[in-house]
Amino acid sequence: MNIGSWLGWAVVCCAVVVSSVFAEEEAPEVDRTKSRMSYIENDRIKLGVDLNVGGAVTYLAEKGGDNLINSTDWGRQIQMSFYSGPIPFEPNGKKPMGFWRGLGWNPIQAGDSYAHGSKVVEHRNEGDKLYVKCVPMQWPLNNEPGECTFECWYELEGNVVKGRYKLNNSRSDKKQYPGRNQELPAVYANGRWSRIFTYLGDKPFTGAPLTEIAHLWKGGPTNEPWGRWQTPERWAAMVDREGRGLGVWSRQATEFNGGYFGTVVGEGGAADLQTNYLGPVRREIIDHNIEYEYSTHLIVGSLEEIRQYVYEKTPRTVSPDYLFKHSRDGWVYDGATDSGWPIRDELDIRFSGGDAMLAGPPDFWLAQDVPGIRIKAALLSENASCALLWKTSKDSGFSDARSKSVDMIGDGVSRDYTVEPSDCPAYQGGIVQIALKIKSAAPGDTLKIDYVGLSGYPCNKGEIK
Structure with a gap:
């Protein structure tokens, strides 16, 4: 099952056709003993997708080796999965299966x-490249295609599967729901590949020792079916047991869910x-x-x-730099919404009233490398105040004890602001996330953010651009 389906245990207690692609006929039940496979291979690895189940990856192996991928139900495999509101999701009154009720739109x-x-x-297969497009099903519901x-897109390069994935959304419900963690993608391996290793320290790309993630779920209701780490x-x-298997490298995410079930x-x-699970996750609207x-690469x-592959492919750049040219760059909100998709060169945020939190994506940089943060923004508010918050690799959440005031002027004019957390004793070591905390905003107050990051630091506080 997908990560959401497992999490559904913890919450036990009519789709509009927008184009001819969203088929009106009922989707057939799939016989799990039968498949319609499309394979690509090279001299190192072989990958297969099942065209009976949306083109999800059901086969990946070293040449002459055993299949790595688990497919005991249609929530396993290597596959795309997304989450949003409402919770519960009941299109045209259709009810979700009981213990999946808390998943919402999935x-x-x-x-x-x-x-x-x-x-x-x-579907296209070019021998070493493969493309597939599908209309996904809503996991909690009985025969409900997604809008x-x-x-x-999959391409083989040596022992690596280079994957690119895209969601094209066309929902009739136009409400903007809060951001939720998305799997990028979900990856389920067979029980033989039972050990999970990763790097958890503050000295990345130095060859420092790895950590084994020992998270075992034997089944049944639980609030923590999987481990989570950054x-x-x-x-x-x-x-x-021999230390061979499947690596998952995400270009977007530093957070992972994972663990062994069975x-x-x-x-x-x-x-x-029984299965072992990994999922790079990032909270997205x-x-x-x-x-x-x-994009995510699978390394066999x-x-x-x-x-070594990750080291060779990862650029050594200093974070953070959030430009908002064509996306939110992973920023999400509590107590606010924005003008919606598409994003064009800024976040245009409107507050619900009271306090709000605007959080950047989980990331990583050393405090000593980023002494100051530049923010280019326009606040329109009579009373709202703003502070920059940060979280270190040792912290479980944000705290006012790790914050620095941003003296924004509330006249709606775009200005450059410099915040220097480096003069705070709490700003040290590995920094893994930043946020802007807005206090005392009135309903309808706005904040337009053009940029948050390191580029252009330092600048003159309050300088109009």
Whole structure:
């Protein structure tokens, strides 16, 4: 099952057709013993997608090796999955399966929890490249296609699958719901690959020792079915007893969910219940009309090979730099909304009233490398105040004890502001996230943000641009 379906245990207690792509006929129930495979391969690895279940990846192996991917139900595989409101999601009065009620809007690539497969509407196979487009199913509902399409592009390069993924949303419900954690994508391995390794320290890309994530879920209701951690190297791997397996490297996410499910550890095939799970996650607002893309590479090999590939491909840049040219760059809000998709060169934010939190994505930089943060913004408010908050790798959340006031002028004029948290004793070590806390905003007050980051630091506080 996908991450949301597992989390559904913790909450136990009519789709409008917008184009001819969203088929009106019922999706067939898929016989799990049958498949319609499309494979690509090179001299190192072989990858296969099942066209009966949305083109989700059901096969990945080293040449001559065993299949890594678990497919005991249509919430496993390697597949796309997204989350948004409302909770519960009940289109035209259709009710979700009881213990998935808390998932809300949750289209997934393979199919729904009633075994209806997602419909593939386009597919191309070029031998070492593969493309698939599908209409996903709403996981919690019985035979409810999503008002969206998923696209996947796969290309093989040595022992690596380079994946690019895109959501094209066309929801009839145009409300902007709060951001939720998205899997980028969900990756489920067979039980043999039972160990998870990643890097958790403050010295990334130095070859420092890895950490094994030991999170075992034996089944049943739980508030913490999976572990969650943040890695500045942006990768984690599921390996067998010999240290070989599958690495997942995300270009967007430093946070991962993961863990092992089942009572039998270290063995099992594609049809067995036990599984090991990894999912790069990032909190995102999923607009009714958004086109959301991300890239993730899947590396097959030893831990040493996986880490070396990531080191070779990762640019050594100092974060943060959030430009908002064509996207929110992972920023989300509590107590506010924005003007919606598409994003054009700024975040145009409107407050609900009272306090609000505008949070950047999980990231990583060393405090000593980023002594000051530049913010270019226009606040329109009579009484609202603003502060920059930060979270270190040792903190579980934001705190006013780790904050610095931003003396914004509330006349609606765009200005450059410099904030220097480096003179605060609490600003040290690895910094993993920043946020802007707005206090005492009136309903309808606005904040337009052009830029948050390091570029252009220092600037004169209050300088009009």
